[in-house]
Amino acid sequence: MIIEVTNEEEMKAFGARLGRHLNGGEVLELVGDVGSGKTTLTKGIATGLDVDEDVQSPSFTISRVYSARDGLTLAHYDFYRLGHAGIMANELHETILNPRTVTVIEWGGIVEGALPADRLTLNIVSPTETTRRIIVEAHGLKSRKIEQAL
Ligand SMILES: Nc1ncnc2c1ncn2[C@@H]1O[C@H](COP(=O)(O)OP(=O)(O)OP(=O)(O)O)[C@@H](O)[C@H]1O
Ligand SMILES: [Mg+2]
Numbered sequence: 001m002i003i004e005v006t007n008e009e010e011m012k013a014f015g016a017r018l019g020r021h022l023n024g025g026e027v028l029e030l031v032g033d034v035g036s037g038k039t040t041l042t043k044g045i046a047t048g049l050d051v052d053e054d055v056q057s058p059s060f061t062i063s064r065v066y067s068a069r070d071g072l073t074l075a076h077y078d079f080y081r082l083g084h085a086g087i088m089a090n091e092l093h094e095t096i097l098n099p100r101t102v103t104v105i106e107w108g109g110i111v112e113g114a115l116p117a118d119r120l121t122l123n124i125v126s127p128t129e130t131t132r133r134i135i136v137e138a139h140g141l142k143s144r145k146i147e148q149a150l
Pocket of ligand 1: 005006007008009011032033034035036037038039040041057059078106129130131132
């Protein structure tokens with residue numbers, strides 16, 4: 001499935017739509033260049049999960065955790081600055097296994113081995129300064145259900 005948005009607000013709106021379909025236990029892998037809109041998309045996902053706090057890029061802290069609706073937690077990772085997976089792979093593994101947690105990952109390459117097969121990959125490309133094409137790929141049953149609901 002491919003979605004095109006023409007500005008930041010549309011990206012957030014798409015994220016919110018996606019976020020409303022999440023029930024916990026899902027893993028979303030966001031792929032795209034610096035500034036493609038991964039964190040912006042995550043802000044929208046947080047809205048769809050009724051997160052009250054302002055979502056900030058976790059590029060320096062590696063991870064940030066937010067309380068969401070229905071007793072869910074949004075765990076947002078950015079592994080860009082992580083030199084090697086190390087202990088983070090264990091932490092991520094625990095997070096992913098939690099059925100009350102929605103896990104969103106930016107720059108997941110370094111923890112590739114710790115990512116579950118069943119994840120929804122959202123590949124973002126930026127043909128222009130404000131246009132974004134989001135290629136949504138489901139890799140298993142759970143992620144396929146989300147894709148179909150969109
Ligand atoms: N349609 C759009 N969707 C998302 N962001 C957009 C769009 N048009 C312009 N932008 C701008 O692109 C930038 C996206 O930044 P963002 O931090 O979300 O990217 P990122 O992929 O998370 O980058 P990084 O890899 O550095 O974490 C913002 O400055 C945003 O205002
Ligand atoms: Mg980011």
